[in-house]
Amino acid sequence: MSVGLRAAQGTATSSEVAVPAPWPVRMRDVVVRYPNGVTALDGVSLDLEPGEMVAVVGLSGSGKSSMIRTLNGLVPVTSGTVEVGGHDVTAARGRALRALRGEVGMIFQSFNLAGRATVLQNVLVGRVAHAPTWRTLLGAHTAQDRAVAYEALDRVGMLDRAWHRASHLSGGQQQRVAIARALAQQPRAVLADEPVASLDPPTAHGVMSDLRRVNRELGITVVVNLHLLDLAREYGTRLIGLRAGQVVYDGPAADASDRVFEDIYGRSIRPDDVLGS
C-alpha cells in the first residue's frame, strides 16, 4: 500500500538536501512492564513498511503511548525486540542509541517546545544528533544546519515566525514548529504521540494534513497515535488497534467500520470518539 508514494519525492521539494530512504519498523513479542507492575505492552509483533502512514488507535491506557516510545528507546522494553531501519533499538546504548534517535523524529501531544527560546532555536534542536557537541554548546550552527532548519520551517509555513518566542505562538502553530523540529532531523521515520489531542478541530486537521504531506511528499514512515476514529480513518493508510497492550486490529484504515472501532475500544462508539470538523 505504500508503493508509489516515494514517487512524489524530489518533485515536491526544491531542497538541495537529499531525502534519506525511509525506515521500516519491526517489533517481535514486545513486552513492556513498568516498575509499578503495570503491563503496558503484552506481546506486540508488528511489521511496518517504509513509507507507510500508520494510525495507532486505542483508549488511553491501551499502551499506544508506550509502544511509540519503544520505537526510539524512550521506554525500554522488558522482553522482545524492536528493530527500526534494521537497527536493534533494544540493544542500542549511548552513542548508538543517540545516533538512532537522530534518524527518528518525534512529535508530542503538548508540543514540548522550549517556550522562552525562539522558533528557530527550537527547530535547530532537531540537528543535535547531527552536530558535534562543541557546536551545540557554542550555538555555532553550520550554514547547512541552518538551511535545513529554514527548509523545515518553510515546509510547515512557519518560516516567517523564525524569530518569535515559541510561547507566543498558538497551539496549532507550536505543533507546526514541533513538526519542523522533527523534519530538521531529516528523519527516516516520524513518531507522533497524540499530536492533535490539545488542538481545536480545524487546527487539528491542519496539523494532520502537515503530517500527511510529510508522509506523501517526503516518503517518510509516519506512526501516529490517535484516539479519534474519524482522524484515523481519514489520514492513516494502515490502522492498528491496541487494547490492553495487545494488537486487536491490523488492516487498511479506510475500510475500518464502526464495528472495528467498537471492537478496539471494547465499548460502543461515543460522540467524543469523533473529532468532527
Next chain:
Amino acid sequence: MSAADVATPVRAGRAGRPAPVPPRRPAGRWRAVAGWAAVLALTALTLAPGIGVEVDLGALARNWQNGADKIVALLQPDWSFFPRTVEPLLETLQMAVVATAVAGVVSLPLSLWAARTTNPHRLLRGAVRGVLNVVRAVPDLLYASVLVAMVGVGALPGILALVLFDVGIVVKLVSEQLEAADTGALEAARAAGGTQLQVNRSVAVPDMMPGFWNQLLYVLELNVRASSVLGLVGAGGMGLLIDAVRSFYRYDQLSLIILEILVVVLVLEAVSSAARRRLV
C-alpha cells in the same frame, strides 16, 4: 440569662427540637497551644539572667546621654567628608559587579548540575548540592575574615567571599526553578538524539535565562549591601572607612556613609526592578 435569650432569638422559634450541636472539635488543637507555649518558653530562656541575652536597664539609662549625643551627631552628616568616601564607595561597587559576574559564570553550569531534570546522575547531583549547602551556611563576613588571613587585605578576599555567598544562593534558586519547569522540551531534545550536555544547552539554558538574570540582579543588590561592610574585616570597600570612623566615634561621618549606601542601594533597587519588569 435574659441577655442570651435576646441574642439568640432563632433558638426560641425552634422550640421542641433539640438544640443543634456541632461535631466535636477535631483533636490537634493542643499543637498550636504547645507551639505558642514553646515560643514563650524559649523567649523567656533567651532573656534569663546568666544564660541568655542580658538586659541591663540600668546600664541603658546610664548610657542614654552618651547615646543621645551620638544620635544627634547622626542627624548632622559631615558633608566635608564626602571626597574621602568616593574612592571606597567606587571600590564597593566594583567588588559587587565583579563578584556578580564571576558568580554568574560559575553558577550557570552548577545550577544545571544541581537540578534533577538536567542531571540524571544522583551522586554527582548530591555532591554538588551537599557542598553548596555547606557553602551557604557560612555568612559572607565570616568568609571574608578567613580569606583576609589567607590572601591578605584588599578587594580580592572581599570579592571571593561575595562569590562564594552568591553561588550558594543562585544555584539553589535557579536549580529549584529548573526542577519546577515543564520537562517536555527536554524529552523532545533527548528523543532527537541529544547528549545530556546538548539537551541542557539547547533547551534548558534558553528556558532558564530570564530567571537566571533575575537572580543575578538580586544578588547584585545583595552584594552592594554586603560589600559595603566587608571592609570591617579588611576586605576592601566602604567597610574600611566605617571601621575607621567608628573607632573615632565620628558618627557625623558615619551618617554620611550610611546615607551614601542608602542612596546607592535604593537607586540600584529601582533600576533592577525596572529591568526585571522587562525580563518577564
Next chain:
Amino acid sequence: MTDPASAPARGAARRTLAGAVVPPPRPARPGLRALSATVVVVVVAAFWSVDIAWDRLADLPSEVVRYLWLMFSAPDWSALPEALWQTWRSVAMAWLGTVLGILVATPLSLLAARGHGPAPLRGALRLLFAVIRAVPEIIIAIVILSVTGLTPLTGALALAVNGVGTLGKWGYEAIEGIGRGPVEAVRAAGGSGPHVLRWGVWPEVLPAFGSFWLYRFEINVRSSAVLGLIGVGGIGDMLTSYTQYRQWSTVGVLLVVVVVVTVAIDAASGALRRRIMEGARARAVQP
C-alpha cells in the same frame, strides 16, 4: 484537502539565487542591544579598574589547601564546649531579635497595607521599611551600641530593627495579596475595622506570617554570627579573635560548629515552614 489554518505563507518564503529558503531578517532590538552593551561595559570597567593584585589569585588554590589543612587536619576540640556556649548566645540573640522584630513589624505591616491603614502613614512606613532594608544590620548595630554598649542585647536589637524592614514589607505584601472575599464577608456581617483585621485578614495571613517569621529567624541565625565581628558576643566574636591570633585548628572547629548549627536550624525551620504552608493549603481545599 482543505487546510484553512496552514494554507498561507507555505512555499511563499524568500529564496536566495541558489533557491534556498531564508527567514525574514532577524528583528533588531535596539533597547536590548543598548542594555547588553551597557552591562558589558560596566562589567569590563569593573574588572579593569578594581584594585586587585591578580597574580595573588594564582597562589589561591595552594593557599586554600594549606589553610584547610591547618584548620581541619588536627582540629582542636578542646574549644568545643566554649564554642557551643557562644553559639547558644548567638542563637539566643537571633531568637530575641526575631521576636522583637515580629512584635514591632506586625502592627506596622497592617498599617502599611492598602485598604487598612491611613494613606499618608502608609507611604511613610513603606519608605521606612525600604530604608531599613538598605542598611546592613552590622551598621545598625554600630549605631545602636552607642547606647547599649557591646552586649548581646545590641545584636538582638540590630536584628530586630533590620527584621522590621523585611517583615514589614513581606507582611503588607501578604495582606494585600489575600482575596477581597474574606474582608467583604466580615464587612457585610457588620464588622468594623478591627473586626475585619481579626476575623477577615488575620486567619488568611497567619500561615504566611508564620512562614516569614521562621525564615527571618533563619536569616538572623546567620547574621548573629556576623555581628560578633564588632564585639557584641557570640560565636562571631570567638571566631574573630581566633582568626586574628591565627589559631587555625580552633578556627576549623568553630567553622564546623557554625555550619552544623546553621544547617540544622535551617532544616528544622524549613520542615516547619513546609508543614505550615501545607496545612494552610489543606484547610483551603477542605474547609
